[in-house]
Amino acid sequence: MSSPQSSPPVLTHATPAPAAEAVFPASGPAVWHGAWTTPVMRPSAAPWFETWAEQGFTDQSLRQVVRLHCGGSQVRIRLSNAYGRTPLHLTGATIGRTAACAAVHPDTMRTLRFAGSPSTTILAKGHAVSDPVTLPTEPLEHLTISLYFKEPTGPATYHQMSLTTTYRAAGDHHRDPSATAYTDTVQPAYGSWYYLEGVETSGKHRLPRAVVTFGDSLTDGYGATIDGDDRYPDVLAERFLAAGRPRPVLNAGIGSNKLLTDSALGGDAGIARFTRDVLDQPHIGTVIVLMGVNDIQQTDDPVPGTGHEATPVTAQQLIDGHRRLIRAAHARQVRAVGATLTPYRGAAGWSAAGEVIRARVNQWMRTSGEYDTVVDFACALDPDGTGSIREDLHIGDNIHPNPAGYRAMADAIDLAALGQ
Incomplete structure (x- = not known):
């Protein structure tokens, strides 16, 4: 049985955000809307198609594409380690508008931070919400979220069937806007989403x-x-x-x-x-x-x-x-x-x-x-x-x-x- 989602402690390193990317306090007056979500699952051997969930990730970058159902001027993501048995160490993350396949429009790529830090540790069974960044979005627009895990993750909390291609690269390519390094996808391409459970937007108007x-x-x-x-x-x-x-x-x-x-x-x-x-x-x-x-x-x-x-x-x-x-x-x-x-x-x-x-x-x-x-x-x-x-x-x-x-x-x- 799963428990209601809570906001468990998130361990971070105190690294100030650069002035080039405006970051807004998560506790501000903005109204946040769910723009995209997927339910997370325990990692298991899928009997009908291959996933990366059981093996997890080590010194690898993940690039995941989602389509928003509402837009705004700010965006943030939710990550989940709900079924993790150990803390999950996220080395770095970015978000930007999708170009083609695994490519991202370079001028839209934003570094995601967690309590001001570009890296975070999500406790076992825990969740994390990124700091908001300025990125104007529109309904039905595609965004690409890139996650880099330097240390072994262990089996991954995930959503088994995304029907959306997820890309993997060896090494740290979470800031790389090109698709060149992201040569690995699961075949057959039913796809899965890993650790990502939500994208939220906020703007001037309440939806x-x-x-x-x-x-x-x-x-x-x-x-x-x-x-x-x-x-x-x-x-x-x-x-x-x-x-x-x-x-x-x-x-x-x-x-x-x-x-x-x-x-x-x-x-x-x-x-x-x-x-x-x-x-x-x-x-x-x-x-x-x-x-x-x-x-x-x-x-x-x-x-x-x-x-x-x-x-x-x-x-x-x-x-x-x-x-x-x-x-x-x-x-x-x-x-x-x-x-x-x-x-x-x-x-x-x-x-x-x-x-x-x-x-x-x-x-x-x-x-x-x-x-x-x-x-x-x-x-x-x-x-x-x-x-x-x-x-x-x-x-x-x-x-x-x-x-x-x-x-x-x-x-x-x-x-x-x-x-x-």
Whole structure:
């Protein structure tokens, strides 16, 4: 079980910031908005694609690209060592506008500092927030964050599937704007994010409260285009911008995640990580919950630390789990939006008994009135009511949408129903 995100001690070396880069006090009056986020996970051997999480990093630089869903005049990042067993020593970090691939526009590169120091140590299970730097940004703009680790990190806290290419270089290249040294990427290129859990922006104007999308691989975006930014939360952010009211949309999905049970592949259970990954996001107003299909169909997934597989779930258990999320959201004055469980007939894990559970959970969601409103993703992907995702809306496995399917999901959301 994960704990709510806190602000543990961060050890730093006192090095003054140069005058060339304006640094603002973190305790100032600025309102910070989450511009991008990803839920972190414990390092593990991924059974379906390679990552760098278990081996960690030694005398290596990481370059990670993210797309912001809101802009501002200042920016800062959040780093996590939540699953680290030892302190994490970060030698240096920079941020700048993305050029092409691993390259950064040189005139936008800023050194990131932590309590005034260009290096920091993040305690085991701890987090760190960088000092703000001046870097004007716009919604849907890409930023590149470079991290250099001189000392061995050990296994890395990470997000398993980024669908965005992450680059690695031998030695210290965190200040190097060119892509020349960043020749190493994970293949196949599903990609992962390491230690990075958030980017925040601040400016003169207060934005509407963020929408956090909470779920499994359908929220995380499996089946979307690598480096294409066409997951359903990405498209939802584009819809807000096109409507003339840009609003942060933060993706808190984890592939293979379950609502009720921790998973060796899919991370902490949804009910365990909800506070950290949703409610503790800055300036949040609404959460969209799409969760439960993996609880139904992945009964052979080992539960970490127990030595046994997950037990079959009932519809009532899933409903009770959703009720826990609703209560937690309402206790923080957060609008809770339920998303109907999408069809998966034809997928490897489908069963008639599981279909009965899915139907009962969806009926409760649509009729109980317990969620503040409901988004019918099941209907968006199966508009004819066949019990299967329409053929042109999935990637061929009958469970994961393709980019057209993700757009159909985003288009099914009434923006007004998400509140302000």
